[in-house]
Amino acid sequence: MEDKKETQTNIPTEFNPDLNQDELIMQRHREIEKEIWESTSLVCEKEELSSLEAEYITDEVYQGKVKDLLRKYRYIRRTRPDGNCFYRAFAYAYFESLLNHQREYESFREIIMKNKSSLMTSGFSAVTLEDFHETFMEVVDVLSKGTSAQDELFKLFNDQGYSNYVVVYLRLITSSQLQLKAEFYQNFIEGDRTVAEFCHQEVEPMYKASDHIHIIALSSALGVGIRVRYMDRGQSTEAIAHDFPEGSHVHVHLLYRPGHYDILYPIDTN
Amino acid sequence: MASPSPSERRLQKELSSLMKDPPPGVSVDANAVYQHLNLWNVHMKGADGTLYQGEDFQLQFRFSSKYPFDSPEVTFVGDNIPIHPHVYSNGHICLSILTDDWSPALSVQSVCLSIISMLSSCKEKASTLSIEKH
Known part of the structure; x- marks a missing residue:
């Protein structure tokens, strides 16, 4: 592990063979990435899905997929591409839907309270777990106000203090679920890492991006069905859908473009 | 939002937990921390039965306002810096969780x-940080 903190304050003005040049380039790359992130709100306002068409004017493969999406979805809500986007997009989309479904909100609240005890046995420090749980519940409790809390929810998700606490708590739920069913998930982990190591390196830290394995774990821990529409270079003219867990009732629709998740709103519900 | 900030609130909780239930050989000067919540001095004793038995160390924790989303900056300070392959002579610690x-x-x-x-798993005191990645 190179010493990043040190090189940050010590950017050399001339070539210094002791410093790793690749590391400096990576560093600059990360700074640029960070500037891009910070220009996007954590959660943006809803916009017409047709706004995607303009992004892919010169690209036939993507254009075909946008057309396909437009037959099924009406709006898109973008999220900040900071590696936390899966958790943030999922939480916002699901919480927003709970505003309209109070009975489901009640049962979600129960699931969260029950789930807390399995988090307690997953080896997280009780102090930090309690801290994240409290703030997470503050946001969850806002949902009991129903549709009148729409603006409040939007504000909370754009306030780092709350929004990132929600992300962390979902990361902990994901990690705990992976470790609880380690025998099953071990098959999907590449390399020599154990499930616990994978969780410490790829799930629990902020800004680490999510893959199928994270989505399966979170959706099954919470019993919330997630449909991800994949918009990639694949030759299909359709933006292929994957439901997590397979065969579940879908609550949340997300759009995946390489490295990033945004929220989709189906035509029939909005 | 009312004061204290989430980061201060979190640090206060951690401080009382650390004072109540410190890891073996660890103590924190709470009075100094109350004055500067974002700068902690933690005393650490070398564990018995290890190469560092009988030695006393000082760790400094520096927290940004983005804590706990940003990691704390943790270094050994004072006149006894442990001689260890992952500790620079200036006290900087090479540890992936940091x-x-x-x-x-x-x-x-x-x-x-x-x-x-x-520190406890160290088999041989080496005075320089090895360059190889770990």
């Missing part, structure tokens, strides 16, 4: 435990 693998679910307590375990 950079890439930091998670907001970690804490001062878990960082202390990792450092104790890093």
Whole structure:
């Protein structure tokens, strides 16, 4: 592990063979990435899905997929591409839907309270777990106000203090679920890492991006069905859908473009 | 939002937990911390039965306003810097949870435990940081 903190304050003005040049380039790359992130709100306002068409004017493969999406979805809500986007997009989309479904909100609240005890046995420090749980519940409790809390929810998700606490708590739920069913998930982990190591390196830290394995774990821990529409270079003219867990009732629709998740709103519900 | 900030609130909780239930050989000067909540001095004793038995160390924790989303900056300070392959002579510690693998679910307590375990597992005191990646 190179010493990043040190090189940050010590950017050399001339070539210094002791410093790793690749590391400096990576560093600059990360700074640029960070500037891009910070220009996007954590959660943006809803916009017409047709706004995607303009992004892919010169690209036939993507254009075909946008057309396909437009037959099924009406709006898109973008999220900040900071590696936390899966958790943030999922939480916002699901919480927003709970505003309209109070009975489901009640049962979600129960699931969260029950789930807390399995988090307690997953080896997280009780102090930090309690801290994240409290703030997470503050946001969850806002949902009991129903549709009148729409603006409040939007504000909370754009306030780092709350929004990132929600992300962390979902990361902990994901990690705990992976470790609880380690025998099953071990098959999907590449390399020599154990499930616990994978969780410490790829799930629990902020800004680490999510893959199928994270989505399966979170959706099954919470019993919330997630449909991800994949918009990639694949030759299909359709933006292929994957439901997590397979065969579940879908609550949340997300759009995946390489490295990033945004929220989709189906035509029939909005 | 009312004061204290989430980061201060979190640090206060961690401080009382660390005072109530410190890892073996670890103590914190609470009075000094109350004055500067973002700068902690933690005393650490070399664990019995290890190469560092009988030695006393000082760790400094510096927290940004983005803590716990940003990792704390943790260095050994004072006149006794442990001689260890992953500790620079200026006190800087090479530990993945302090950079890439930091998670907001970690804490001062878990960082202390990792450092104790890093020191305790050392088989041979080496005075320079090895360059190879680990």
